[in-house]
Amino acid sequence: MDITISHAMMDNTAELVNIGIDGGKIIEITKDSLTPGNTAIDAQGQLVIPPFFEPHFHLDNPYLWGEVNQSGTLREAIEIYARVKKDRDLNDLVQRATEALRESLSYGVLWFRTHVDIDPIAQLRLLKGVAAVKEKFAGVMDISVIAFPQIGMARKPEIVDLMYAAMENGADIVGGIPHIERDMEDAARQIEIAFEIAKKYNADIDMHVDETDDPYWQSLELLAEKTIQENYQGRVTAGHCCSMAAWDEKTFERILAKVKTARINITTNTLTNLVIQGHGDKPPIRRGIPRLADLINAGVNVACAHDDVKNMFYPFGNMNPLFAANLAAHAGHLTTPNLIRAAFEMPLYHAAQTFGIQDYGISAGNPANLVLLPVQSDIDALRIQPVPTLVMRQGKILVQTELRRAFDPSVPN
Numbered sequence: 001m002d003i004t005i006s007h008a009m010m011d012n013t014a015e016l017v018n019i020g021i022d023g024g025k026i027i028e029i030t031k032d033s034l035t036p037g038n039t040a041i042d043a044q045g046q047l048v049i050p051p052f053f054e055p056h057f058h059l060d061n062p063y064l065w066g067e068v069n070q071s072g073t074l075r076e077a078i079e080i081y082a083r084v085k086k087d088r089d090l091n092d093l094v095q096r097a098t099e100a101l102r103e104s105l106s107y108g109v110l111w112f113r114t115h116v117d118i119d120p121i122a123q124l125r126l127l128k129g130v131a132a133v134k135e136k137f138a139g140v141m142d143i144s145v146i147a148f149p150q151i152g153m154a155r156k157p158e159i160v161d162l163m164y165a166a167m168e169n170g171a172d173i174v175g176g177i178p179h180i181e182r183d184m185e186d187a188a189r190q191i192e193i194a195f196e197i198a199k200k201y202n203a204d205i206d207m208h209v210d211e212t213d214d215p216y217w218q219s220l221e222l223l224a225e226k227t228i229q230e231n232y233q234g235r236v237t238a239g240h241c242c243s244m245a246a247w248d249e250k251t252f253e254r255i256l257a258k259v260k261t262a263r264i265n266i267t268t269n270t271l272t273n274l275v276i277q278g279h280g281d282k283p284p285i286r287r288g289i290p291r292l293a294d295l296i297n298a299g300v301n302v303a304c305a306h307d308d309v310k311n312m313f314y315p316f317g318n319m320n321p322l323f324a325a326n327l328a329a330h331a332g333h334l335t336t337p338n339l340i341r342a343a344f345e346m347p348l349y350h351a352a353q354t355f356g357i358q359d360y361g362i363s364a365g366n367p368a369n370l371v372l373l374p375v376q377s378d379i380d381a382l383r384i385q386p387v388p389t390l391v392m393r394q395g396k397i398l399v400q401t402e403l404r405r406a407f408d409p410s411v412p413n
């Protein structure tokens, strides 16, 4: 055996197991002891889990913490970024994106989806930078690039052309932002265009949906209807979904039924939306978080993401998926055991479903993709959000982090 990991705790059964890895695959999981492999790791009771996902991020702008977003709104953030991206240096883009990805990897992320702005200012420049980053990380992280028409498409044929060009030049997934259009009619047109592009390239769709407090915007319903019409069930993801928090009950129930039939994946960007929504409200103040508990209880696949880190859109973040899951659990009232479990699974099994990864999980026969977390349960993983001590991809150890805490003897125990 190439590698053996002993005394690891399975996250779903809480059993201590020994894992044998050979040729990049998990060969055996047993309670019996294994002959130590060429590399023998004692997990000492740590949780062994499959690696994390970052399902919604913007690699073209992490750590661009400069001009201050005074209003704290999405509108001002987009305006600031429009000025910044105009003459964005691509070497700088690659360097900052690399930093974000290395952080992400250290927290156990092996699959990553990034949007990249496609518009008359960016043209395909930012895509070029992000494609270079993807290439740089080939064999380390799987990065999917989403062509993102930040300022809309319905009345902008030049952006539609750029979107097709983006799909020819390194983008994998078709993005969108229907609520940036003039009205719901134009939102429907944008969704129609996105499907035309996606079908041409047999690509998945992943959109920014209803990132506003205004209940007028219900483009999630249009997206679900189109998904069913085009037989794209399970291949479409809706990020944000903030206006859902402002819909009345009847509207929510009606759209929820369509989302379920369309098997739309929802990604909550709780971190950014908690700070960027609600600025226009007098009390009571909406916070722009989709109804996570209701969605999960209804069987909708919900993942969580960072979206941004330390930039004009969002000043905080650390790339740890458990931080995003923890915040989602807070904002979404995920506090009963089944919902806590769902929160833990959001950046793991749920996101795996969004990405369509089949051979995912700690099982014999699967690729040896795994993370060791220095906790003993899902609730403690969410609560403490520890740095993994080990991150493995296909049997190769990519990151090891040593944790050492030493109390002075005078500190009581």
Ligand SMILES: [Zn+2]
Residues within 6 Å of the ligand: 056, 057, 058, 115, 208, 239, 307
């Ligand atoms: Zn986003």
